[in-house]
Amino acid sequence: MKRWLPLVLFLVLVGFFAKGLFLNPREVPSPFIGRTAPAFTLPVVGNAGAPFSPADMKGKIWMLNIWAPWCVSCRQEHGFLMQLAQSGRIPIVGLNWKDADREAQALLARTGSPYVAVPDDLDGRVGIDYGVTGTPETYIIDRQGIVRLKHVGPIGPDVWQTKFEPTLKELGA
Amino acid sequence: MKPGRIKPALLAILLAVSLSAQARDAAPQAALPSTDDPVIEQRLVNLAEDLRCLVCQNESLAGSRAALAEDLRREIRTQMMAGKNDREVVAYLTERYGDFVLYRPPFKPVTWLLWLGPVLFLGIGGGAWYLTLRRRRDVQAVPLDEKKRAAAAQLLEEK
Numbered sequence: 189m190k191r192w193l194p195l196v197l198f199l200v201l202v203g204f205f206a207k208g209l210f211l212n213p214r215e216v217p218s219p220f221i222g223r224t225a226p227a228f229t230l231p232v233v234g235n236a237g238a239p240f241s242p243a244d245m246k247g248k249i250w251m252l253n254i255w256a257p258w259c260v261s262c263r264q265e266h267g268f269l270m271q272l273a274q275s276g277r278i279p280i281v282g283l284n285w286k287d288a289d290r291e292a293q294a295l296l297a298r299t300g301s302p303y304v305a306v307p308d309d310l311d312g313r314v315g316i317d318y319g320v321t322g323t324p325e326t327y328i329i330d331r332q333g334i335v336r337l338k339h340v341g342p343i344g345p346d347v348w349q350t351k352f353e354p355t356l357k358e359l360g361a
Numbered sequence: 362m363k364p365g366r367i368k369p370a371l372l373a374i375l376l377a378v379s380l381s382a383q384a385r386d387a388a389p390q391a392a393l394p395s396t397d398d399p400v401i402e403q404r405l406v407n408l409a410e411d412l413r414c415l416v417c418q419n420e421s422l423a424g425s426r427a428a429l430a431e432d433l434r435r436e437i438r439t440q441m442m443a444g445k446n447d448r449e450v451v452a453y454l455t456e457r458y459g460d461f462v463l464y465r466p467p468f469k470p471v472t473w474l475l476w477l478g479p480v481l482f483l484g485i486g487g488g489a490w491y492l493t494l495r496r497r498r499d500v501q502a503v504p505l506d507e508k509k510r511a512a513a514a515q516l517l518e519e520k
Contacts, residue, residue, distance in 0.1 A: 213418060216415070216458070216459060216461045217459055217461075218459065219455070219456065219457070219458070219459045286428065286432075311432070312428075312429070312432045313432075313436075315432075316432060316433065316436060316457060317457060318457070319457040319458045319459070320429075321415035321416060321429060321458070322415075322416060322429070
């Protein structure tokens with residue numbers, strides 16, 4: 189038994205390191221899960237007269253997608269978001285993070301918009317309030333305005349099925 | 362190593378250490394546009410040194426040139442100018458980004474093992490060391506009989 193002890197300790201260490209090797213360092217646990225989504229009021233892209241606020245979505249389960257015209261992985265998920273919007277599964281609000289109204293407007297005109305509203309967070313303050321570290325990031329917010337899910341990185345069919353659908357089912361959507 | 366050789370080696374190490382210390386101090390200042398208030402700038406640098414840049418995770422918030430780091434420094438600066446103390450600024454950040462922004466994790470139940478782990482391992486190691494020493498003290502020397510003594514002498518002879 190005593191002879192095997194170093195080997196056992198070594199294997200335990202290897203176990204820890206192997207686990208650490210496959211963790212995603214970008215997957216920072218969000219402190220917002222289960223908390224009320226921070227309030228904000230921002231002008232909407234292409235329609236400066238009508239501001240958007242999360243309170244407008246009360247009573248609905250909705251998705252807040254943080255994106256930007258300069259963001260490459262946002263283009264990657266754009267096709268899937270379009271499908272999602274067409275299926276009517278969930279309304280998507282697209283927060284335009286740190287880019288000009290004009291750029292976002294031009295891009296959405298060219299590629300089509302999956303969003304029901306595009307609030308314009310030019311200086312990135314609202315992004316900071318949501319703990320955004322980069323684009324794309326996506327939140328599911330429930331009928332009471334509480335954050336239920338945060339996803340970092342582009343959404344595709346796989347992520348949708350394994351991560352988003354279970355959350356939506358839990359919320360009864 | 363001969364005694365004469367130690368001095369240059371030591372000097373080299375000291376030089377390397379002092380150079381790296383300078384590089385560490387210089388970097389953040391270069392990355393920070395300063396405001397009029399040197400006190401706030403100094404506080405900002407001191408605080409941001411201990412905060413993690415969320416984009417390039419192994420860089421401090423003070424040294425990073427990422428756009429988000431710049432925004433966060435601007436936010437910290439604004440709050441400091443509004444009269445908030447360091448603790449309030451840190452609370453503002455952890456509320457949004459979690460303890461992950463802190464390079465010094467707080468002492469709480471989840472991090473007990475992290476902070477107390479070294480003490481724990483020192484205890485285990487120390488205990489094992491003590492037990493081994495005690496056992497060794499208890500070992501009695503085995504007296505050699507004539508035959509073994511002769512065999513030992515012969516072995517020494519062969520060398």
